[in-house]
Amino acid sequence: MLRSISRSMIFCIILLPANLLAAAERKTADAVLVADSRNLSGIMAWWANLFNESHFYFALLTIVVVPLAGIVLGTAADVLIGRIGIDLKSRALREG
Amino acid sequence: MNWLYAYMPIAGVHIWWPGLVILGLGVGIIGGFFGMGGAWMVTPGLNVLGFPMAFAIGTDITHMAGKSLISTMRHAKFGNVDYKLSLIMVFGTVGGLEIGARNVMWLERIGKIDLYVRCGYLVLLTLIAWLVFADVVKRRNKDRAARAAGRPVDPMATGIEWYKTLQQIRIPPVVTFTRSGVRCSVWLPVGVAFVTGWMAGILGIGGGLVRMPSLIYLIGVPTHVAVGTDLFEIAVSGLYGAATYSHKGRVELMAAFIMLIGAAVGAQIGAVATKYVKGYGIRIFFGVAVIGCDISVLMKVIAAANPQLKRILDASAAVLIIGLVTLLALTIVIKFIAGVREELALKHEQTVVAV
Numbered sequence: 001m002l003r004s005i006s007r008s009m010i011f012c013i014i015l016l017p018a019n020l021l022a023a024a025e026r027k028t029a030d031a032v033l034v035a036d037s038r039n040l041s042g043i044m045a046w047w048a049n050l051f052n053e054s055h056f057y058f059a060l061l062t063i064v065v066v067p068l069a070g071i072v073l074g075t076a077a078d079v080l081i082g083r084i085g086i087d088l089k090s091r092a093l094r095e096g
Numbered sequence: 097m098n099w100l101y102a103y104m105p106i107a108g109v110h111i112w113w114p115g116l117v118i119l120g121l122g123v124g125i126i127g128g129f130f131g132m133g134g135a136w137m138v139t140p141g142l143n144v145l146g147f148p149m150a151f152a153i154g155t156d157i158t159h160m161a162g163k164s165l166i167s168t169m170r171h172a173k174f175g176n177v178d179y180k181l182s183l184i185m186v187f188g189t190v191g192g193l194e195i196g197a198r199n200v201m202w203l204e205r206i207g208k209i210d211l212y213v214r215c216g217y218l219v220l221l222t223l224i225a226w227l228v229f230a231d232v233v234k235r236r237n238k239d240r241a242a243r244a245a246g247r248p249v250d251p252m253a254t255g256i257e258w259y260k261t262l263q264q265i266r267i268p269p270v271v272t273f274t275r276s277g278v279r280c281s282v283w284l285p286v287g288v289a290f291v292t293g294w295m296a297g298i299l300g301i302g303g304g305l306v307r308m309p310s311l312i313y314l315i316g317v318p319t320h321v322a323v324g325t326d327l328f329e330i331a332v333s334g335l336y337g338a339a340t341y342s343h344k345g346r347v348e349l350m351a352a353f354i355m356l357i358g359a360a361v362g363a364q365i366g367a368v369a370t371k372y373v374k375g376y377g378i379r380i381f382f383g384v385a386v387i388g389c390d391i392s393v394l395m396k397v398i399a400a401a402n403p404q405l406k407r408i409l410d411a412s413a414a415v416l417i418i419g420l421v422t423l424l425a426l427t428i429v430i431k432f433i434a435g436v437r438e439e440l441a442l443k444h445e446q447t448v449v450a451v
Contacts, residue, residue: 033345036108055342062347063338066158066159066162066356067161067331069356073360076360080364081364086368088368096251096253096374
């Protein structure tokens with residue numbers, strides 16, 4: 001088993017420089033996408049325009065909205081599951 | 097049937113939104129049960145539904161961050177989360193993920209992203225499926241040997257035990273992970289996390305697909321604890337992935353939110369269902385899911401090479417992914433309902449006896 005692990009590690013080490021080079025290559029511009037907001041209105045238009053104007057603020061919105069939504073929806077689902085009446089604080093640990 | 101298609105403003109595509117709901121709910125159940133983001137079904141699923149690959153990857157990682165947080169909240173109450181192990185692994189994961197994400201942008205620039213990502217999926221899924229079923233066979237052989245020798249069967253015995261060898265590599269500092277019952281060099285979880293993080297960045301997955309079996313087979317964490325620990329790490333690394341992909345402009349937040357609504361309920365059901373299934377039951381389910389996903393990706397690769405078969409193979413891949421998600425999710429829901437009924441009946445009996 002140690003032999004196969006060391007063979008795999010050698011293989012990965014050979015592949016690694018190619019990947020690091022790919023990551024560290026001379027900077028070229030990524031493809032820039034623009035959201036088509038011409039036929040949108042209301043919150044959808046605001047959303048698309050925010051994306052077009054600033055990817056930074058769009059990213060900020062994403063990392064705020066997603067966990068917040070997760071916590072709110074998760075808590076609500078937790079309350080619902082709690083109403084079933086089963087033990088939600090312990091479980092037996094057994095592989096087979 | 098236009099009302100069944102929603103316009104995604106950032107990706108600029110029309111998507112069959114019931115597919116998003118099915119994916120979100122189904123993958124929420126599966127993810128909460130297997131301890132992973134379910135991205136290895138969602139990324140190909142989103143691609144099959146019509147998202148360009150880079151968007152499928154970014155949107156998937158984003159929805160996965162929220163869904164994994166929900167599952168972690170549930171698993172933590174069961175005592176399934178080893179926070180110390182998770183936080184140590186985050187360092188390795190984040191580094192690997194960033195390199196992987198940059199590799200994806202390079203692949204997109206040279207127009208090779210679809211081919212490389214799909215081939216990467218094929219190789220990875222095949223290896224993982226082999227690993228899982230080889231482990232199941234070994235464990236069954238051990239059980240048979242124990243029964244033949246008249247020894248009691250060890251409920252915590254496992255088949256493949258590569259972790260025993262790796263735990264002996266004691267490059268300092270050596271740490272103890274109490275919740276997992278593991279003592280090893282800190283570089284083992286960091287190294288595993290770096291490689292899985294890189295794969296996650298390239299393939300657009302939360303890493304759970306690779307990290308869950310890595311936690312079990314390379315680090316030696318019990319299955320239920322591997323599930324919860326992995327989910328916490330996915331929540332953290334998923335958030336980082338969401339930030340990096342949305343900054344690169346490859347996230348369709350609307351699609352992520354639609355999936356998250358379904359996933360919130362699904363994740364609770366999947367997490368609670370683990371109470372009623374033994375460790376090897378979870379592993380077998382996982383192996384079946386991996387095989388199904390492997391076949392679906394193979395269909396897409398063949399379709400890309402044979403344009404005359406593209407339409408039928410793309411449709412078949414879509415049916416397979418959606419069908420597999422639905423079937424697995426239904427099976428887990430059935431386990432959940434059966435387990436809940438049994439527990440409530442037992443509780444009722446105990447209450448009656450006490451009275």
